Amino acid sequence: MISKKVANVQEALKGVTNNMTLMLGGFGLSGIPENAIAQLVKLNVKNLTCISNNAGVDDFGLGLLLQQKQIKKMISSYVGENDEFERQMLSGELEVELIPQGTLAERCRAAQSGFPAIYTPAGYGTEVAKGKETREFDGKMYVLEHAFKADFAFVKAWKGDEAGNLIFKGTARNFNPNMCGAAKITVAEVEELVPLGALNPNQIHIPGIFVQRIFQGNVYEKRIEQLTVRQKN
Amino acid sequence: MISKKVANVQEALKGVTNNMTLMLGGFGLSGIPENAIAQLVKLNVKNLTCISNNAGVDDFGLGLLLQQKQIKKMISSYVGENDEFERQMLSGELEVELIPQGTLAERCRAAQSGFPAIYTPAGYGTEVAKGKETREFDGKMYVLEHAFKADFAFVKAWKGDEAGNLIFKGTARNFNPNMCGAAKITVAEVEELVPLGALNPNQIHIPGIFVQRIFQGNVYEKRIEQLTVRQKN
Amino acid sequence: MLDKIGIAKRIAKEVKDGYYVNLGIGIPTLVANYVRNDIAVEFQSENGVLGMGPFPFEGEQDADIINAGKQTITTLPGASFFDSAMSFSMIRGKHVDLTILGAMEVAQNGDIANWKIPGKMVKGMGGAMDLVASAENIIVAMMHTNKAGESKLLKKCTLPLTGVGCVKKIVTNLAVIEVTEKGFKLLERAPGVSVEFIKKATQGHLIINGNIPEMTLE
Amino acid sequence: MLDKIGIAKRIAKEVKDGYYVNLGIGIPTLVANYVRNDIAVEFQSENGVLGMGPFPFEGEQDADIINAGKQTITTLPGASFFDSAMSFSMIRGKHVDLTILGAMEVAQNGDIANWKIPGKMVKGMGGAMDLVASAENIIVAMMHTNKAGESKLLKKCTLPLTGVGCVKKIVTNLAVIEVTEKGFKLLERAPGVSVEFIKKATQGHLIINGNIPEMTLE
Numbered sequence: 001m002i003s004k005k006v007a008n009v010q011e012a013l014k015g016v017t018n019n020m021t022l023m024l025g026g027f028g029l030s031g032i033p034e035n036a037i038a039q040l041v042k043l044n045v046k047n048l049t050c051i052s053n054n055a056g057v058d059d060f061g062l063g064l065l066l067q068q069k070q071i072k073k074m075i076s077s078y079v080g081e082n083d084e085f086e087r088q089m090l091s092g093e094l095e096v097e098l099i100p101q102g103t104l105a106e107r108c109r110a111a112q113s114g115f116p117a118i119y120t121p122a123g124y125g126t127e128v129a130k131g132k133e134t135r136e137f138d139g140k141m142y143v144l145e146h147a148f149k150a151d152f153a154f155v156k157a158w159k160g161d162e163a164g165n166l167i168f169k170g171t172a173r174n175f176n177p178n179m180c181g182a183a184k185i186t187v188a189e190v191e192e193l194v195p196l197g198a199l200n201p202n203q204i205h206i207p208g209i210f211v212q213r214i215f216q217g218n219v220y221e222k223r224i225e226q227l228t229v230r231q232k233n
Numbered sequence: 234m235i236s237k238k239v240a241n242v243q244e245a246l247k248g249v250t251n252n253m254t255l256m257l258g259g260f261g262l263s264g265i266p267e268n269a270i271a272q273l274v275k276l277n278v279k280n281l282t283c284i285s286n287n288a289g290v291d292d293f294g295l296g297l298l299l300q301q302k303q304i305k306k307m308i309s310s311y312v313g314e315n316d317e318f319e320r321q322m323l324s325g326e327l328e329v330e331l332i333p334q335g336t337l338a339e340r341c342r343a344a345q346s347g348f349p350a351i352y353t354p355a356g357y358g359t360e361v362a363k364g365k366e367t368r369e370f371d372g373k374m375y376v377l378e379h380a381f382k383a384d385f386a387f388v389k390a391w392k393g394d395e396a397g398n399l400i401f402k403g404t405a406r407n408f409n410p411n412m413c414g415a416a417k418i419t420v421a422e423v424e425e426l427v428p429l430g431a432l433n434p435n436q437i438h439i440p441g442i443f444v445q446r447i448f449q450g451n452v453y454e455k456r457i458e459q460l461t462v463r464q465k466n
Numbered sequence: 467m468l469d470k471i472g473i474a475k476r477i478a479k480e481v482k483d484g485y486y487v488n489l490g491i492g493i494p495t496l497v498a499n500y501v502r503n504d505i506a507v508e509f510q511s512e513n514g515v516l517g518m519g520p521f522p523f524e525g526e527q528d529a530d531i532i533n534a535g536k537q538t539i540t541t542l543p544g545a546s547f548f549d550s551a552m553s554f555s556m557i558r559g560k561h562v563d564l565t566i567l568g569a570m571e572v573a574q575n576g577d578i579a580n581w582k583i584p585g586k587m588v589k590g591m592g593g594a595m596d597l598v599a600s601a602e603n604i605i606v607a608m609m610h611t612n613k614a615g616e617s618k619l620l621k622k623c624t625l626p627l628t629g630v631g632c633v634k635k636i637v638t639n640l641a642v643i644e645v646t647e648k649g650f651k652l653l654e655r656a657p658g659v660s661v662e663f664i665k666k667a668t669q670g671h672l673i674i675n676g677n678i679p680e681m682t683l684e
Numbered sequence: 685m686l687d688k689i690g691i692a693k694r695i696a697k698e699v700k701d702g703y704y705v706n707l708g709i710g711i712p713t714l715v716a717n718y719v720r721n722d723i724a725v726e727f728q729s730e731n732g733v734l735g736m737g738p739f740p741f742e743g744e745q746d747a748d749i750i751n752a753g754k755q756t757i758t759t760l761p762g763a764s765f766f767d768s769a770m771s772f773s774m775i776r777g778k779h780v781d782l783t784i785l786g787a788m789e790v791a792q793n794g795d796i797a798n799w800k801i802p803g804k805m806v807k808g809m810g811g812a813m814d815l816v817a818s819a820e821n822i823i824v825a826m827m828h829t830n831k832a833g834e835s836k837l838l839k840k841c842t843l844p845l846t847g848v849g850c851v852k853k854i855v856t857n858l859a860v861i862e863v864t865e866k867g868f869k870l871l872e873r874a875p876g877v878s879v880e881f882i883k884k885a886t887q888g889h890l891i892i893n894g895n896i897p898e899m900t901l902e
Contacts, residue, residue, distance in 0.1 A: 001735070001762040002702050002724045027513040027550070028536040030529060053550075078590035081536070086588055098581075098588070101512060102554030102596035109551045113769075114776030114818055116370030119349055120558065121599035125577075125630035128595065137349030137379075146370075158530075163726075163735070163762035169435060170530035170547050171514045177549040181779055197761030202402060203436050205549075207734045207764040209704050209726070209779045222529035225536040229524040234517070234544040235484050235506045260731040260768070261754040263747060286768075311808035314754070319806055331799075331806070334730060335772030335814035342769045346551075347558030347600055353776065354817035358795075358848035361813065391748075396508075396517070396544030403748035403765050404732045410767040414561055430543030438767075440516045440546035442486050442508070442561045455747035458754040462742040 001196060004164035004188075004214045009039045012187045012215045016152055018045050019072075023108065023153040023179040024052040024062060028081075028225050031172030032061050035189045035217040036154040040065060049073040051148055053104060053175055055085040060223050066094070075148075077101035081225065099128060103145050105175060110147035111182035112210065117146045153183035156217070157206070160190035161199050164208025173205065181210030189217040234429060237397035237421075237447045242272045245420045245448045249385055251278050252305075256341065256386040256412040257285040257295065261314075261458045264405030265294050268422050268450040269387040273298060282306040284381055286337060286408055288318040293456055299327070308381075310334035314458065332361060336378050338408060343380035344415035345443065350379045383416035389450070390439070393423035394432050397441025406438065414443030422450040468639045468656045473607050475500045475683040476654075477566055477637045480605055481507055488512065488557065488597060490567030491535040493607040497566055508544075510562055512593035514553050517545030534593065557593070558600045565601035567594055569608045569633075571623045574649040574670035576633040578606065579625035591628055598629030610638035610667045617669035619643065619650055640664050642681055649673050654681035686857040686874045691825050693718045693901040694872075695784055695855045698823055699725055706730065706775065706815060708785030709753040711825040715784055726762075728780055730771050730811035735763030752811065775811065776818045783819035785812055787826050787851075789841045792867040792888035794851040796824065797843035809846055816847030828856035828885045835887035837861065837868055858882050860899055867891050872899035 006012045013036060016022075022040075026032030037056075040048075041064050048071050055074055056063035065071050066084050073095040079085050088094035099107075100122035110118050119142035123129050133144040155176040158169035166188055168176055180186050188206075193216040208214075239245045246269060249255075255273075259265030270289075273281075274297050281304050288307055289296035298304050299317050306328040312318050321327035332340075333355035343351050352375035356362050366377040388409040391402035399421055401409055413419050421439075426449040441447075468476065474496035481487055481497070483505035489495050498518070501507055509518040511533040518533060519540040527538035556562055571579040578598055581591040598604055611617055619636065636643045641664045642654035649671030652664060655678050665672055686694065692714035699705060699715070701723035707713050716736070719725055727736040729751040736751060737758040745756035774780055789797040796816055799809040816822055829835055837854065854861040859882045860872040867889035870882060873896050883890055 001760065002704070002726055027534075028532065030513070030532050030536070076590065078592040080589040080592075089588060090585065096588075098590045100591055100595035100599075101550070101593040102558055105550035105554055109773075112777055113773035114354070114778060116352055116373070116375060118351070120596075121347070122558070122596040123591075124599060126595065126627045128591070140349070142349060161762060165762065165764055167435075168547075168549075170528065171511070171532050172530040173547055173549050174514050175550045178551045181773070181777055201733075201735070201759055201763040201765050202400075204764040204766075207766060207770075207774070208762065209728070209734055209774055224527060224529045224532075224538060226532070226538070227527060228521045228537040228539075229527055230521045232523050234542065235486070235508055260752075261750065263731070263750050263754070309808060311810040313807040313810075322806060323803065329806075331808050333809055333813035333817075334768070334811040335776055338768035338772055342555075345559055346555035347560060353814070355776070355814040356809075357817060359813065359845045361809070394544060398544065398546055401765075401767075403746065404729070404750050405748040406765055406767050407732050408768045411769045414555070414559055434515075434517070434541055434545040434547050437546040437548075440548060440552075440556070441544065442510070442516055442556055457745060457747045457750075457756060459750070459756070460745060461739045461755040461757070462745055463739045465741050 001163045003162050004208060004211050005162045006213045006215050008215060009035045012213045013039050013043065016043060016045055019047045020151040021049040023150045023183050024050060025155040025174065025176035025179050027053050027174040029056060029061050029223050031156050031174050031176055033154040033156040033189050034220055036187060037061060037064060041068060044068065044070065046070050047072045051075045051150060053077050053101060055082050057082055057225065058084045075099065077104050105178050107145055107148045108175060108178040108182045112178065112180065115147060117144050119144055148182060150183035153179040153186040155179050155188050157188055157190045159192045159194050159199065160188055160214050161194050161196050163196060164211030164214050165199050165204045166206040167199060167203060168205050177206045180206045185212045186210060188214045190214065191217060191220055234396045236395050237441060237444050238395045239446045239448050241448060242268045245446045246272050249276060249278055252280045253384040254282040256383045256416050257283060258388040258407065258409035258412050260286055260407040262289060262294050262456050264389050264407050264409055266387040266389040266422050267453055269420060270294060270297060274301060277301065277303065279303050280305045284308045284383060286310050286334060288315050290315055290458065291317045308332065310337050338411050340378055340381045341408060341411040341415045345411065345413065348380055350377050352377055381415060386412040386416035386419040388412050388419065388421050390421055390423045392425045392427055392432065393421055393447050394427050394429050396429060397444030397447050398432050398437045399439040400432060400436060401438050410439045413439045418445045419443060421447045423447065424450060424453055467659055471496060472683060473637050473639060476642065476681055477605055477607055481564065485563040486510055486561065487564045488562050492568045494566040494568060495535055510556060512553050512557065514548050514550060515541060515545065517542050554596050557596050560600055560602060562601065564603045565597045566605045566607055567597065569606045571618050571620055571625050572606055572633050572636055573620050573623045576631040576645045577623045578628045578633050579623040580628050582626045594628050598632040604633050606633050606636045608638055610640040617667055619668045619670045621670045640667055652678050654679055656681060685877055689714060690901060691855055691857060694860065694899055695823055695825055699782060703781040704728055704779065705782045706780050710786045712784040712786060713753055728774060730775065732766050732768060732771050733759060733763065735760045772814050775814050778818055778820060780819065782821045783815045784823045784825055785815065787824045789836050789838055789843050790824055790851050790854055791838050791841045794849040794863045795841045796846045796851050797841045798846050800844045812846050816850040822851050824851050824854045826856055828858040835885055837886045837888045839888045858885055870896050872897055874899060
């Protein structure tokens with residue numbers, strides 16, 4: 001077994017510097033690498049390009065990096081519900097590349113899987129396709145979208161082992177598995193680092209080969225963005 | 234819950250006719266849809282195009298259909314260890330398109346996922362790339378390979394439920410998940426059809442949306458091709 | 467005239483037995499509440515869940531189980547979770563039968579705009595561009611006019627597009643409209659709304675053939 | 685001169701700590717038996733398993749747990765199973781560090797042929813074309829000459845290719861050879877084999893620089 005275990009978040013983020021391109025898992029605030037983000041805030045690395053579906057909210061998730069003006073460019077699919085993100089974007093302080101969510105996922109997977117580019121119908125005929133190659137297959141039009149290139153991918157899983165194997169929980173899975181192995185170095189943080197052999201090999205979502213470093217996060221706030229409940233009768 | 238359950242293999246194969254293109258899961262004899270294959274033999278449908286990594290062995294798996302001359306064309310990655318396959322191929326009785334294994338898997342996934350084609354480096358500079366479009370990305374050459382088009386996909390899973398959710402076991406997983414939803418109709422046979430709710434939603438390999446029909450197989454021989462063991466001291 | 471719940475109720479009637487349905491944020495989310503319960507329907511959310519159930523009981527919410535609107539949800543027996551790539555395999559691969567989403571503008575050729583007002587507001591397209599580019603069956607749920615009273619059913623969209631020629635049907639507070647090759651075809655009027663009223667509220671070409679029935683919601 | 689086990693033993697020395705390794709059918713499969721056990725190595729098989737262990741004890745074999753050679757296997761703690769698409773994501777995505785496979789022919793420019801003899805024999809490429817097209821580090825394990833005594837290290841391959849310019853190293857029963865831009869560079873001789881003998885058995889351009897050491901296997 002090849003061990004991917006590192007002692008803590010400091011060690012996990014070794015080598016992260018200004019001007020890097022980072023991938024960060026999560027959908028809204030669900031399944032975000034909370035500990036890695038907190039450390040990025042501490043390191044105060046600047047001029048980052050962040051590939052992440054959202055940018056958190058004003059005071060949590062990637063919103064924390066936006067507040068500190070650490071991010072030069074966001075590549076995301078959705079801004080909504082983050083006022084600071086929208087403000088920086090509209091004012092031009094922040095460069096933003098908005099792309100379809102499925103394209104975002106698949107450009108990650110392409111990087112993970114050694115595909116240089118993919119053809120997707122999403123965005124054809126819209127400003128997303130501007131300047132991009134388009135092509136017809138069987139009477140339908142597609143846009144050529146390229147694999148991402150990133151320095152670090154930060155993902156958050158539910159359980160993991162020393163070999164780097166990961167299991168995600170519920171919809172906190174989202175982009176996390178697709179980003180594993182899609183950057184030069186993939187850093188996985190887990191709620192629970194279990195002993196080797198404790199995970200059923202049949203139920204592993206991401207094999208350790210896609211992960212370079214793994215650590216157990218100190219604490220998970222797991223903030224809920226839209227609490228919706230019904231009353232018991 | 235949308236039910237995909239059918240009573241038996243007869244009902245599961247309703248609509249299969251001569252000249253169709255079929256996908257069949259399995260690697261060697263591991264994870265092959267034994268019951269569907271047995272029924273195809275009984276139906277004696279002819280002129281089939283079969284997309285499957287291998288063609289079984291002489292007297293089991295797709296070898297049974299080869300014996301009955303039901304197959305017009307095989308699209309596979311590997312012939313080895315099947316003498317009848319090699320014989321029919323070399324004599325010209327059987328049309329064979331040999332393609333790289335990763336390309337086979339990804340052409341299935343492309344069909345499943347709505348991608349018209351993919352760029353893969355596999356086969357570049359070889360006869361596999363003959364007549365195909367090639368293209369350079371970042372100094373490396375790739376071959377354009379198209380998504381498969383198939384009428385039926387026959388897959389075999391370990392456990393499944395009425396909603397069509399599937400869980401595979403060990404390396405019997407192989408191409409099976411990639412073929413689900415990659416044909417007009419996907420037929421899943423399972424060793425055990427469990428009650429709805431018995432499968433953990435977090436551990437499902439293939440959600441039921443990719444499956445049109447599901448049934449519990451009558452019997453699984455699960456023949457071993459290369460029994461290799463060591464002695465206990 | 468319908469309120470949002472009325473729109474959701476009318477759209478719920480379009481949901482057929484055996485459908486996998488993706489619901490957008492806003493009015494579309496409400497549709498789930500009004501689908502007949504004698505038919506089998508499964509709701510997909512593009513953040514990675516199939517088989518969504520109702521909101522959780524108070525205290526039973528789980529931050530790890532949400533829908534694409536980031537609302538806490540529950541799942542029903544037979545549900546599954548999956549990653550974003552697989553979620554869009556379902557969508558792009560045409561395995562989802564019906565997509566219901568909101569819009570800022572719809573054009574009479576089926577174009578839709580719903581993600582951006584240049585210089586003013588940017589929500590982002592989220593999964594909408596993937597959905598409209600692949601779905602065979604797209605219903606738009608929206609108000610017939612915007613807050614300024616201007617029609618949202620146009621000859622041509624003025625805002626950046628989300629997708630081209632993709633909308634099949636529109637349900638507004640005033641009407642049910644089919645998008646045809648010749649323009650917006652009026653199918654049904656909302657209770658108490660006249661054809662004339664709908665005509666005035668529709669900037670795009672409105673086709674009125676014969677008697678237009680008032681819609682029923684139940 | 686080495687036998688198959690000798691070739692496997694010599695190749696095992698190329699396996700470094702922290703390597704993920706894919707082993708082809710035949711001699712390469714044997715390599716696993718001779719890797720130092722004080723280093724961490726994981727074996728991947730393209731049919732969908734990472735972390736392979738030894739063959740099972742008699743009676744403990746499982747038809748659902750095999751390697752790409754269709755042999756029954758076991759897994760070690762930390763192993764994982766996955767589908768074929770993900771397996772080739774590992775391979776195509778360059779996550780596998782070392783690929784060891786057999787060959788019928790290797791050319792001095794690194795071309796390899798190992799899947800077909802036109803009109804005579806067709807094995808198929810299996811995963812080999814994917815492996816050689818993406819692996820950064822490919823070692824070929826083979827006999828130096830074929831059954832007819834003809835060299836398998838050629839100026840140019842005569843058989844249909846599996847991949848172009850991809851082989852980095854060759855270990856045969858006679859020698860360890862590096863594929864360089866200028867041709868086959870002789871690195872080591874098998875025990876008891878002379879440089880002259882290797883030269884005669886090599887049709888392609890063989891580069892001999894200075895004294896060529898005899899290889900050690902342990």
